[in-house]
Amino acid sequence: MSRPRKATTAPDxxxxxxxxxxxxxxxxxxxxxxxxxxxxxxDELGQQAxxxxxxxxxxxxxxxxxxxxVAWRIAQGLKVPFNDLLALPTTNHxxxxxxxxxxxxxxxxxxxxxxxxxxxxxxxxxxxxYELRLKAGAVEAARGHAxxxxxxLVVASGSAVVTVEDVTHQLALGDCLVFRADRDHAYRNEDRxxxxxxxxxxxxxxxxxxxx
Numbered sequence: 001m002s003r004p005r006k007a008t009t010a011p012d013x014x015x016x017x018x019x020x021x022x023x024x025x026x027x028x029x030x031x032x033x034x035x036x037x038x039x040x041x042x043d044e045l046g047q048q049a050x051x052x053x054x055x056x057x058x059x060x061x062x063x064x065x066x067x068x069x070v071a072w073r074i075a076q077g078l079k080v081p082f083n084d085l086l087a088l089p090t091t092n093h094x095x096x097x098x099x100x101x102x103x104x105x106x107x108x109x110x111x112x113x114x115x116x117x118x119x120x121x122x123x124x125x126x127x128x129x130y131e132l133r134l135k136a137g138a139v140e141a142a143r144g145h146a147x148x149x150x151x152x153l154v155v156a157s158g159s160a161v162v163t164v165e166d167v168t169h170q171l172a173l174g175d176c177l178v179f180r181a182d183r184d185h186a187y188r189n190e191d192r193x194x195x196x197x198x199x200x201x202x203x204x205x206x207x208x209x210x211x212x
Contacts, residue, residue, distance in 0.1 A: 023086065023103035027071070028062035030085050034078050035060075049077025068105040068114050072142055079146065081204055083128055086116070111138035112187075117199075132198040134160065134189035141186040148205025151181040158196035161188040 035045050042053045042060075049056075050073050058064035059074075066074065075082045097117065106113045117129040134140065153162065154176040162169045162177055164185045169177050179185070181202065189196040 024062050024065045026086060027066065028060050030087055031056070031074065032060050034080060034084065038078070045074075045077055049073045051077070066105075067108050068112065068140070069107065069142060071105060072145070076143065076145065081126075081128070081146070082202075083116070083118075107138075107140055111135045112140040126204050128202045130200040130202070132187065132200055134158075134187060134196040134198070136189060136194055137192050139186060139188045142184070144182045144184050145202075146204060147182045149181045150203045150205075151177075151179055151185075152201040152203070153177045153179075153187075154199050156197045156199055158189065158191055158194055160196050160198055161190055162186070163188070 035042075038045075040048075042056050045051075046053045046056055051070055055064065055066075055070070056074070059066055071085060072082065075085045078085070097119070099115075102115045104113045104115050111134065113133045115131040115133075117131055132140075153160075153171075155171045155173055157173065159173060160171045162171060162179075162185065164179050165183045169179075171177055187198065
């Protein structure tokens with residue numbers, strides 16, 4: 001999701017928790033499948049994603065859950081939408097996503113979290129919806145996503161500063177920013193007293209419809 005010039009440095013993974021078992025297992029299975037489909041070794045995937053072979057091995061074994069930043073790098077290396085990496089089995093029934101059951105991806109220091117507000121139901125999805133939370137004073141940085149990706153971001157609580165490459169946008173409560181997310185970008189909460197909550201809709205370009 002974002003980054004100006006490397007505002008924070010996060011470790012490659014966060015401590016495991018029992019509540020994350022389903023998400024960790026899904027990531028492990030999807031990573032093994034996606035890598036096998038490409039016939040890549042762990043070394044080859046590591047070179048594409050910029051993630052160490054040892055870390056990829058731990059994730060594939062289900063022993064480590066990646067942070068948001070690492071998961072994005074792996075998805076980028078595999079050249080798949082983010083949800084392909086986290087996809088859970090398909091359901092044909094109405095689905096309530098309880099906040100209490102949410103599986104969160106967090107930054108290494110725990111200052112940023114991302115909660116999916118949609119079921120991970122397969123690779124055909126072209127739009128994704130997330131709740132983002134930035135603790136007071138937190139910054140979350142990310143490399144550009146796949147070419148043609150667009151982010152639609154609205155501030156639901158507090159305020160935020162979003163940097164897209166070298167351009168900075170100050171967002172107050174209720175403000176919305178739409179930007180091409182195939183460029184480096186970062187989210188920052190400059191308020192030192194309260195958390196910022198943002199809602200993000202991410203759309204991927206259809207084949208033949210990427211930005212020039």
